[in-house]
Amino acid sequence: MRFLRQSLFGVFLAAAALALLLFAAQMVMQAVQERMSRDNRPPQARERVFAVNLQRAELETVTPVLEAFGQIESRRTLELRAPSGGRVIELTPSFEEGGEVEAGEVLVRLDPADAQAALDRARADLQDAEVERRDAQRALELARAELLAGQDQADLRERALQRQRDLEQRGVGTAATVETAELAAAAARQAVLARRIAEAQAETRLDQAATRLSRARLALDEAQRDLDDMTISARFGGTLNGVSLVEGRLVSANEKLAELVDPADLEVAFRVSTAQYVRLLDADGRLISAPVTATLDVSGVDLRAEGTINRDSGTAGEGQSGRVIYARLGRAPGFKPGDFVTVTVREPALDAVIRLPASSLDASGTVLALSGDDRLESIPVTLVRRQGDEVLLRGDGLAGREIVTGRTPLLGPGIKVRPLRQEGQAQPEPDTIELSDERRARLVAFVEANDRMPQEAKQRVLSQLASPQVPARLVQRIESRMGG
Template sequence: MRFLRQTMIGFFLAAVSLGLLVWAVQMIGGAVQTRMADAPAGPPARERVFAVNVVAATPETATPVLTSFGEIGSRRTLELRAAAGGRVVELAPNFEDGARVQVGEALLRIDPADAQSALDRARSDVADAEAEVRDADRGLILARDELTAAQDQADLRARAEQRQADLAERGVSTTAAIETAELATSAARQAVLSRRQALAQAEARVDLAATRLARAEIALAEAQRGVEDLTVTAPFTGTLSAPNVVAGRLVSANERLAELIDPDDLEVSFRLSTAQYARLLDDSGSIVNAPLTVALDVAGVDISAQGRITRTSAAAGEGLTGRLVFAALEAAPGFRPGDFVTVRVQEPPLENVISLPAGAVAADGGVLVLDAENRLEQRQVDILRTQGDSVLVRGDIAGREVVAARSPLLGTGISVRPIRSDAAPAPQDPEMLELSEERRARLVAFVEGNSRMPEEAKARVLARLAEPRVPARMVERIESRMGG
C-alpha cells in the first residue's frame, strides 16, 4: 500500500513538472515572436488624391440624331407588259438595261397585221352604219311628207262630205251621193292611219340605225386601241431595267418585257426599333415628318441627300420587330434603287438636357460629382439618348462638375484633383501624302471611270488629287474600292 502511494505521488510530480516545462517553452516562444514582429513606428499615412478630368454639367436644348441603315427605292416603278401577243417587229435602239427613256417614247412594236385588218373591218362597218343612218333619215323625211299629203287628202274628203250634207239639207243631193262622200272620207282617214304607221316604222329605223352606228364606232375604237396597244411607250421619263426581249421574238399577252424606274423620285426605307419609333410620334400617335440625311460612301466621297419622313408600314412584318419607315428624298444625284445607305434622323428637340461623355455615366445612371472640398459624391441621372461617345441625361446635377471617366479606384468621399479643359483642343490637320505619278494616275483613272459618282463629287475629288499633297484618308478609301 505504501509503495502504491509513493508511485502515484511520483507520477503526479512528473506530470506537474512536464506541464510547467511546456508552459515555459510557450512563454519563451511567444516572447521571441513578439520581439521579431515589432517594427519601428513610421510616419502617419497620408490620404491619396487622384487626378481626374471633369466636365461642367450645363443644361441646354439638344437635337438628338437617330442613326439607322436603309435601302434606296424608287417611288415610281412600273412593269412594262405586252397588251397583246405577237412578234416583235421593231425595237428602240436604247431598249437596254440602264438606258434612259423619255415620256411617250416608243420602246417596241408588235406585228400589227391582224390588228390592222380588224381595224379596217371596223371602219367598213362604221361606213355601212353611217349609210344606213342616212338612208333611215331620208325614209323618215319621205314618211313625214306622205303623212302630210294623206292628211291633206283626208281634209279635202271631209269638206266634200260636208258639202254633200249641206246639199242634202236643201234637197239637192241624194242619199247615194252622201254615202259615197262618207266612204271617201273614211278611206282618206284610213290612208292617214297607214301613213302614221309608216312614219313610226321610219322613226324606229332611224333609232336602230343610230344604235348600229354607235356599236360600230365602239368596235372601231376597240380596234384602234388594239393597234395602239401593239406599240409599247414609256409612260414617264425613267431608266429601263432587266429587259428580256429582242427583235423577232414571239411574246404572249401580259408577258413582262422590262421594268421602268424613275431615278429622280427616290425614297429610303429603314427599320427602327419600337423604342426609337416611339420617339418620333406626336401627341396624336402619328409619326412626325422629321428631317433626315442619307449618306452613301462612293470611292472615298460621301454622297448625301436630304429628305423627310412620309409614312410607316401598315404592319410590322412576319418574324420582324420594330417599324419600317419610309422617307421621300429631295434632290438625290448619284443614288440608285437598291443602294444601302446610312440614315440619320433628327429627333424632336429635348429641352433642359445635359451632354456628358459616355464614360462618365454608369450603367445604372450613376455619376460622380465634385463637392466644395473636391470630394466625390454619387448622383443619379436619367439617360435619355446615346449619341456616339456622349450621352444626353437629365438630373439634379446642373452647374456641378462631373468626372469625365469613371474608374474602379473612384468612389464616394474620395478626394480628387480636378483637371479642367477650359479651351477646346485645336483641330488637327488631316494627314497628307505626297503621291508618285504612277499612283496618282491610277487613282485619277479609277475616279474618272466611276460612273456612279456624281459629276460634282467627281470634279471635287479630281481637284484634290491634282494637288501636290493629298489627304491620306481619301487615298485609303479610294484604294479600298480599287481592291488594292
Template sequence: MRFFARSLLGLFLFALTLGILALAGLTMMNAVKARMADGGPGMPQRERVFSAAVMTVEPGRVVPVMTAFGEIRSRRTLELRSPRSGTVIWLADGFEDGASVAAGQMLVRLDPADAMAARDLAAADQEKARAEAVEALRALDLARDELAAAEVQARLRTQALTRQEDLKARGVGSDAAVETAALAASAADQAVLSRRQALSAAEARVGLTETASARAAVALAEAERALTETEIHATFDGRLNAVNVAVGRVVGMNENLAELIDPGALEVSFRLSASQYARMLDGAGQIVQAPLTISLDVAGAEIAATGHITRVGAAVGEGQTGRLIYAALDDAAGFRPGDFVTVRIEEPALDGVAELPATALGSDGTVLAVGAEDRLEAVPVTLLRRQADSVIVSLPEGLAGREIVTERSPLLGAGIKVRPVRPQAAAEVPVGPELVELTEERRAALIAFVEGNDRMPADAKARVLAQLQQARVPLQVVERLEQRMGG
C-alpha cells in the same frame, strides 16, 4: 578495406559540412544586402493619387440624333406591260437593264397587221352606217310627204261625202251616191293611218341608223386605240429594270416586259421602335416632319443625301413591331432602289440637358464628380438618350458647372483622390516635366531617404538633392522615390 570505406565516409561528411556552411553564409549575405537596400525602417505608406481626365458639365440645348437602318425605294415606278397580244417586231436601241429613256420615247412595237385590218373594217362599217342613216332620213322625208298627200285626199273625200249628203237632203241625190262617197272617205282615212304608220317606221329606222353610226364610231375608236397600243412609250424620264423581252417573241396580253423607275423620285423606308416613334410625335399626335440624313458605304467611300419624314405606315404588318416610316429624299444622286442605308434622324431638341462621353456614365446611373480636395463623389443622373459614343443626361440640382470624370475605370470610385487632367490645361502646359509643390514633411522624408541610400552614385545623389531643394520638384522624380520608399 575498412580503412578505405571509413575514409570515403569521412570525406563525404566533410564535404556535406562545407556545403551547409556555404549555404548558411550565402543566406546571411542575401539578408544583409536586403537590409542595406531597404535603407532602414520602412516609411509609412502614403495614399495613392490617380490621374483622371475631367470635363466641366454645362447644361444647354442638345438635338438628339436617332440612328436606324432603311431601304431605298422608288416613289414612281411603272410596269411596262403589253396591252395586246402580238409579236414584238421592234425594240428601241439600248432597251436593256439600267438604260436611260426619255419621256415619250417609243420603246417597243408589236406587229400592227391585225390591228390595222380591224381598224379598216371598223372604218368601213362606219361608212355603211352613215349611208344607211342618210337613206333613212330620205325615207323619213318621203313618208312625211306621203302622209301630207293622204291627209289632203282624205279632206277631199270628206268634203265629197258632205256634198252628197246635202244633195240627198234636198232630194236631188241618191243613197247610192252617199254610200259611195262614205266608202271613199273611209278609204282615205285608212290611207292616212297607213301613212302615219309608215312615218313612224321611218322615224324608228332613223333612230336605229343613228345608234348604228354611234356604235360604228365606237368600234372605229377602239380599233384605232388597239392600233396605237401596238407601240409602247415611256411616260416619264427614267431607267429600265427587269427587261424581259426580245424581238420576235410572242407576248400575251398584260405580260410584263420591263420596269421603268424614276431615279429622281426616291424615298427611304425604315422601321422605328414604339418608344422611338413616340418621341417623334407632336402635341397633336402627328409625326414630326423631321430632317434626316442617309448614308451608304460604297467600297470605303460614303455617299450621303438629305431628306425629311413624310408619312407613317397605315398598319404594323404581320410579324412586325414598331412603326414603318417613309421619308422623301431631296437629292439622292448615286442611290438606287434596294440600297440598304443608315438613317440618322434629328429628334426634337432637348433643353437643359448635357451631352457626356458614354464612358463617363456608370452602370449604376451615376457620374463621378470632383469634390473638395479633389475627391470623387458619385452623383446620380437621369439617362435620356444613348447615341454613338455619347449619352444625353438630365442633370440633378447642383451638378451644373462641376467637373466630372470622363473615363471611368475600376480604380476610380467615390472617395478616391484624383489629380484632374483638364483638356484646356493640357493644351496650355508647355512640353516638359510636370512639377509639383511638396510639403515640408514630404520634402524632409525624401531628402532623408536619398541621403541614407548608400547604393546611389554620388553625382546622381547630388543632382536629386538639388532638385528636392527647389520650390517645385519634377513629379516623375517624386513618384520614383516614393515607390522605392514603399509609399
C-alpha cells in the same frame, strides 16, 4: 619555450574564433526575434487616391440624331407590258438593261398587220352604218311626207262628206251619195293610219341605224387602240430594268417586258422602333417633316443625299415591330434603287440638356461629381437620350459641376481622387490635314483607278484632294481601302 608560446597563441586564436561565433549567433537570434515581433504589429493604414478624368457639365441645346438603315426606292416605277400578243419587229437601241430613255420615246413595236386589218374592217363597218343611217333618215322624211299627203286627202274627204250631208238635209242629195262619201272618208282615215305606222317604222329604223353607227364607232376606236398598243412608248424619262426581250420574239398579252424606273425621283424607306417613331410625332400626333440624310459608302467615299420625311407605313407589317418611314430625297447623284444606305434623322432640338460620355452614367442613373475636397459625390440624373457614345442628361445641381467621364468599379461616393482636367485629355484630331506630294499622288491614283465609283463622285473627291487642305476623314477612308 618556443613550443609553449605557439601553443598559447593557438589557444588564443581558438578562443577568439569561438567568441566571434557566439557573437554572430546572438546577432542572428536578435534579428529573428525583431522580425517576428515586427510582424505582430498592425500595419499603418494609408488612403488610396485614384486619378480620374473630368468634364464640366454645361447646359446646351442639342439636336439629337436618329440613325437607322434603309433602302433606296424609286417613287415612279412603271412595268412595261404587252397589251396584246404579237411579234416584236423593232426595238429602240437603248432598250437594254440599264438603258436610259426619254419621255415619249418609242421603245417596242409589235407586228401591226392583224391590228391594221381589224381597223380597216371597223372603218368599213362604220361606212355601212353611216349609209344605213342616211337611208333611214331619207325613209323617215318620205314617210312623213306621205303622212302629210294622206292627211290632206282625208281632210278633203271629210269636207266632201259634210257637203253631201248638207245637200241631203236640203232634199237635194240622196242617201246613197252620202254613204259613198262616208266610205271614201273612212278609207282616207285608214290610209292616214297606215302612213303613221310607216312613219313609226321609219323612226325605229333610224334609231336602229344610229345605234349601229355608235357601235361601229366604238369598234373603230377599239381597233385604233389595239393598233396603237402595237407601239410601246416611255411615259417618262428613266432607266430600263429587268429587260428580257429581243427582236423577233413572240410575246403574249400582258407579258412583262421590262421596268421603267425614274432615277431622279428617289425616296428612302427605313424602319424605326416604336419609341423612336413617337419622338418623330408632333403635339397633334402627326409625323413631322424632319430633315433626313442618306449616306452610301462607296470605296471610302460617302455619297450623300438630303431629304425630308413625308409619310409612314399604313400598318406595322405581319410579324414586324416598329414603323416604316419614307423620306423623299432631293438631288441624289450616284444613288440607285435598291441601295442599302445609312439614314440619319435630325429630331427636334432639346433645350437645357447636358452632353456627357456614356461611360459617365451607371446603371442606377447616377453620375460622380467632384466635391470641394477632391472627393466624389453621387448625383442622380435623368437620361434624356443616348447618342452613340454620348448621353444627354438632366439633373438638379448638375450644371457647372465636374463629372467623372470614365467610371470603374473602384470609384464611388466619398473616394478621394486626383483630378485630370483639360491637360490630361486627348486633343481632337484636326478636321483637315496637309498632304505631301507623294501621299497626294498615291491617293489620286487610287481614286482614278476605281471604276465602281460614279463619275460625279469621283470628280468631287479629286477636287478635294487637289486642295491644299484635305479633309482628314476622307484621307483616312481612302487609305483604309488601299490597305495602308
